[in-house]
Amino acid sequence: MSTAHKATPMTAEERKVIFASSLGTVFEWYDFFLYGSLAAIIAKQFFSGLDSGSAFIFALLAFAAGFIVRPFGALVFGRLGDLIGRKYTFLVTILIMGGATFVVGCLPNYATIGVTAPVILISLRMLQGLALGGEYGGAATYVAEHSPAGKRGAYTSWIQMTATIGLFLSLLVILFTREFTGPDFDVWGWRVPFLVSIALLAVSVWIRLSMNESPAFKKMKEEGKLSKAPLTESFGQWKNLKVVLLALFGLVAGQAVVWYTGQFYALFYLTQVLKVDPKTANLLMTAALVIGTPFFVVFGSLSDKIGRKVVIMSGLLLAIILYIPNTPVSIFNGITHFANPALEKAMATAPATITADVNECSFQFNPTGTSKFTSSCDIAKQVMASNSASYTTIPAPAGSVAVVKIGDVEIPGYSAKGLDPAEAKAKDAEFKKAIRDALTKEGYPVKADPAQMNYVMLVILLSILVILATMSYGPIAAMLVEMFPTRIRYTSMSLPYHIGNGWFGGLLPTISFALVAQNGNIYYGLWYPIIIAAMTLVIGVLFVRETKDVDILNMD
Known part of the structure; x- marks a missing residue:
């Protein structure tokens, strides 16, 4: 299965195609993360019939609804990608995602149309989840199949980076809109970031129409080797299903909880638990993303040299150690100390x-x-x-x-x-x-006092959380692509990725906050990502093999 190919530079055309794919994915993640970034306001707008605590958990559950349906999107669009090609599947997913996001910006709230509002909102979130379920596997497969030998980890890490850049872009647009609309942001200004997504949709469609089909897919098509039943081949045969299960429990589940802890749970922890002003929390998170995001490429490139597995497993181990509460190196204890002493x-x-x-x-x-x-x-x-x-x-x-x-x-x-x-x-x-x-x-503050906050240390700690996410997430696309043959690659890698990130990761904020509410300890929610990451670490170390030298163009 190994290859002796030496690393070769990419052609200008290959760079253009991969850039176009990555940029379109940034826009799609932007659409998806707007909701998470505005969860507190969404709770007030669409779940105002509930008490504030239940409204926020309900808003998180609606956010999670988009993640719950992602595996189903992976099955639908993964099958299409293996049957008709990567390019046209891309086009369909971006149209669904962008359209659903724009409609959220136009949707009347609970005060206007009652319970119909949250029902429509959750339906739109599910459409977004279906679209994203078909997006990632296609983007990762597409970029990997264009990458030169020896640089697959580096080039696919750009796809990994798009999720964080999409989050960063959503936070940036929210900050500018908040400044522009002032007190009206919570009333109507929150709709602006959703509405401007129509411009991003137009750009994304134009980009995807200019893309060429994957060379590996074209080769399979010309040779008449396309799968006639990708779902059956992927999940109905034990030799492939076994690899799917290892990918889920030995790689993706742990990567997902580390990524969502470092980026979404950290943001919610600042605003909901420590009562940091949302604008300040967004600025802190934005600064951490600026610092941490380049490490996607750093660790993706490192995985080309020393292996995917060692980088991913090291990231999981460090995350477990640094998440454990009430220890000298506990990051979340540090965030509490510097944000709300x-x-x-x-x-x-x-x-x-x-x-x-x-x-x-x-x-x-x-x-x-x-x-x-x-x-x-x-x-x-x-x-x-x-x-x-x-x-x-x-x-x-x-x-x-x-x-x-x-x-x-x-x-x-x-x-x-x-x-x-x-x-x-x-x-x-x-x-x-x-x-x-x-x-x-007894000294319990209603809000975090800005005068007592140590902004430098908060940015450092939040950046460490982001870097841990890049360590486990940066090489994951390359490794998943390398685990499956070309004829069923889109389908096979999409399902474990979206079960891991959609269910284990996407449900993390909801589960963790429910655990905090039940147990009474503000750090108790961290045990969910710690346990899942530990499970993945053990399974990954013992049963998942290294893949960096696999020749993906000749995997039949």
Whole structure:
């Protein structure tokens, strides 16, 4: 399977084709990430019928809906890519993605058309997910099949970079729009980044119409070796299915959680947990992306020299070590220290507890807004979580009413069972005020104080998170392409990539915030990416083989 080809420079035409492919992918990721970057505002606009905590989790779930359907897009468009070619599949995916994004910018909100608004929004997110499910496998396959031998890791790393550049571009457009519209940004200005995507769509379509078909696909077509049933060949035969499963659990799942932790969860952690102003958080994240993004090519190129596997596994190992909370090298403890030192101090000097009947405590995840938390334990946890206050749960005798203790202040809880709506509303307001007053008395801030923030250290820590993502993500496209034969490559590599990034990665913010709300510790959500990355590290080290010397043009 190895090849003796020496690295050769790319022709001008090859560079043009790969640049066109990468640029179109940037625009597609821009469309996709706008929603994630504006999740807090989306929650207010489209899920305003829920309480603020449930609205944000619901908004994250709607964001995740686009990820959930990505594997189905991979199956549909992967099959088309292996049957009719990479170029025309590209064109269809960008049209779907760009059109859905533009419509989001025009969509009336919950106050205007009620529950119809979130239903349409989630439908549009699913269309975006289907399109993106067909995008990545095609882009990675297309670029890899144009790359010269010995430089496949370097050139496909540009495709990896497009996701971060797309996120960066979305943050940049949001920042400029926020400055231009001022206080109206939360009212109508948030629509502008979605609406301007129509211009990006026009450019992307023009770019993709000028592209040539992949030489490997043309060669297969001319030789009459195209697969007649890519799905059956990819997943119906154990020899290929085994490689698909190894790609998912031994590479992509861990890469996905590291990427989404370093870029999306970090942003949500700043704004939702540490209460950093959204504009400041976006600027910090933008600076980190500027610093970290070039490392995609650094690690992609390094994988051409020392191997894909060692680079990816090293990135996972470092991420696991640096994610573990309450250690001297914990990055998220450091982010808390430098972003909201008052919160860190309050948690240390005035720890909070909830003493309650644990049998009355349910899982604090209500994405549909239909569950009503009426037990005293659930109400106490919900209010504490909405104030970003870490707490420890202490078991109490059965039937006990929950008691919240913040430092030396005790606040008795209440049960809403059997209360009429007016009485429940009054008790809720009274309880929330008591909690907030106690938190304020013990030094828990309502918002992060800009004067106390260490911006330099925050950029450094956020940049390290981005660099960890580039380490595990930079070589992944080349390695996935090299694992599968040309005739079923588009289909075979797309599915594990999108299950990994769509489900393991895309659901990370939702799962992690639900874990935080349930456990009460602001760092508890990190155990999800730690466990998934550790699983991938073990499977990858033991069972996944190195691929950097594979000749992908002669894999039949």
